[in-house]
Amino acid sequence: MGAFLNPVYAQVLEPATGQIQMAGAARVATAKTVHTTANLNLRSRPSPAGKKLALIPKNTRLTVTSTKSGWSQVRYAGKTGWSSSAYLRAVPKASPKAVKRGDLGKTTAELWLRQQANTGSKALVTLPKNGIYTVKKTSKGFSQIASRGETGWVQSKYLKIVAKKPGREIYIDKKYTSNRDGLTDRFWTKVSTGKLHESVNGKVRIGDIPRNSVVYRNLLMEKTAGSVKGWMFVQTQGMSGWMKTNQLARKSTATTKPVNYSARTVLAQKNGKVAQKMLAAIGWDKEKTLIAAPALKDLNRLNAAFKKKFGRNLDVDLAYRTRATQDAYWVDLGPYIAARPGTSNHGWGTAIDTPETYHYSFRGKYHKWLKMNSKKYNWVHRKILEEGSPYAEAWHFDYVGK
Ligand SMILES: [Zn+2]
Known part of the structure; x- marks a missing residue:
């Protein structure tokens, strides 16, 4: 009882009545990390009669290792002892984190994608249950996502976060695999x-x-x-x-041989809808990237020269893009990075992108060499993409052969 009378310990609390003890015990039982809600005695035993080991200040964060009839075992100032559970409150678990920009959310129900961040606004498309979307923006309980070329809003409460925003993408030139997420399967x-x-x-x-x-x-x-x-x-x-x-x-079955179609024939196809037979795979590329068949021969020659110079194959990030892929890029990246769908040479497989790694950037040795030499092989880096232009893009090369 000394603690209650000693003025120094006037604010030091012991377990009060049974009721509160139970409440405290219930709270603590499920929590590991707690904080003290008052200055609190640390005692040698789970009893007010236990020897005082220390005084734990209010708002101290502690870890409960065991509980016993209204008392919690904690460690403080190098001493392990018991404190009243009534004055320990669980530190709220980092509440199911709010959806944030860049997170990947899974729909927990079939939903309407709406034009604005309110449930009364125009419905654009339905989203299936268990669809996975990248959150582009958030606003008062709503998340902005894109689906099939439409950008709209869903209530964040129907999105279960399946992955938090990944850190900055790291491009390591030497280990480049054409896969930005480091996946190899x-x-x-x-x-x-x-x-x-x-x-x-x-x-x-x-x-x-x-x-x-x-x-x-x-x-x-x-x-x-x-x-x-x-x-x-x-x-x-x-x-x-x-x-x-x-x-x-596990294998690509696309031909890696130049097929007999002229560039003109391919360019007469609908952008992003090039017939399968007019596409060929880049044989020396790990991903067997698809390209317009008539552009392959010159790309092979360009690669041979590149390899002679640098001792490695040219890295190709992307070549042919279907219309749907272009639409997705347009929605995701916007007009300064993506070409307006239906207009890019990627839609005919007559453009390649190199990786966005340092050596392929404007200052990089690969880019500088390509810019100087690719013309000989009917591949060009266009003026509008040069450094300083709002459309600056070091990695895009167009095929200009016949
Ligand atoms: Zn490109």
């Missing part, structure tokens, strides 16, 4: 179009990915989103989604 699509889904129910298709497009399995995403038999979560050309396992192969 590579597959190629066995089917022609439209098999990348926002959810495993297959209701919503993200895009038309041509046959023999490389995709990377993201196992971590599968785990966090909840893996489903017969489906894989994959990333391809800046998009991600679910694909049926039986539509994927």
